[in-house]
Amino acid sequence: MLDDFLTRAALGGVGTALAAAPLGCFVVWRRMAYFGDATAHAAILGVALSLALALPIFAGALVVALVMAGAVTALSGQGYAMDTLLGVMAHAALAVGLVAVSFLESIQLDLMAYLFGDILAVSRADLAVIWGGAALVVALVAWRWQALLTTTLNPDLARAAGLDPRREELVLTLALAVVVAVAIKVVGVLLITALLIIPAATARPFARTPEGMAALAAGIGATAALGGLAASYHLDTPTGPTIVSVAAAMFVGATSVSRVVGRV
Template identity: 75%
Template sequence: MLDDFLVRAALAGVGVAIAAAPLGCFVVWRRMAYFGEATAHAAILGVALALAFSLPVLPMVLVAALVMASAVSGLTGRGYGMDTALGVLAHTALAAGLVAVTLLADVRLDLMSFLFGDILAISRGDLGVIWGGAAVVLALTLWRWSPLLTATLNPDLARASGIDPRREQFGLTLALALVVAVAIKVVGILLITALLVIPAAAARPLVRTPEAMALVAAGIGAISALGGLWAAYHFDTPTGPSIVCVTAVIFAATTLTGALRRRR
């Protein structure tokens, strides 16, 4: 079954959607959309470093994302606003990564596949990495769900309960970095934030509890991945952007549904 490239692509898309959904809920609740984008932009620098030193891509992307998170925290603590720190570092990392990739004269690289994804070229090895990373992210999220939710909703209550909000923030950052690393081939560096934020935002008008929001967001992400693949196959459109467009259509539909419910 895995010899069919469409089957591999579908499994990869669903795997990334399931891993990104619960994290996307925290990104929405914490208003961290720009932070997720900065982490994704740092990934291209990690890719360049991995190719330059002949190292595995996944660990270098994780390192680059964690360095980005540490740099943002450091600048924010020195008097800069969070939006300013993210704006400076996100675009610096993206520009530096693009420049570094072009300087790798001995490496033949399809840069567009990293920026916008190349889900149809997913191999069995890539599929193993994606589902392995998704399993780690889901296990980490389930393990820290209650403390992370408490730290998100009320940091003061979290401290009173013996929960360190900074530790939970670091765990969330690590999970975001892992999702970015495994999602590069599916939707690419420039679009991974959309797969984090839009399904969670689309699920919000339909649910009443955080757990339900995470589950519905996972379903919306999986439907978007499969719908985007179908659209790309039938209309010959780029697959990564097609997935995001399907997600945006679902978001518009759920937003309209929520508005109609409030009127009634």
């Protein structure tokens, strides 16, 4: 079954959606879109370092994403507005990564595949990385779910309950770095944040509980991945951007339906 490249691509897309969905809910609730952008854009530097040092792409992207997330966390509250700090670091990381890639003259590199994804080239080894990363993220978020939810809703209440909001933020940082490293092959560094945010935002009007929103977001993300893959195959369009376009169309449709229902 895994000899078919479309089957591997479908499994890779679904695995990435399952990893991104629960984390995407917290990104939406905490308004961390720029944080996701900064971490994702830094991953291109991890790709360059991995190729230069002959390391696995996943390892390099994960390490650099963690370093970027840690740097953002450390610099927050140092006199800069968070959106300004994240905007500067996101674009600086992407620019430095692209410059670093340009020095790899001895290595043939399809830069577009890392920027926008190349899901059709997903291999068996990539599937192991994607589903292993998805399992790690889901397990981590499930383990800390109540603590993460409490610190998201009310940090003061969390402290009163004996929880450390900074520790829970580090848990989210780790999970986000894993998702970034996993999603590079599927949607690329420029579209990872869209895959995090759009399914969660689409699910939000229809969810009654946080757990329901996470489950619905996972279903929406998987549907967008499979629908985008099918549309890309039939229309001969770039697969990563097509997946995000399908997710965006689902968001527009869901928003329209929720407004119509709200008026009835």
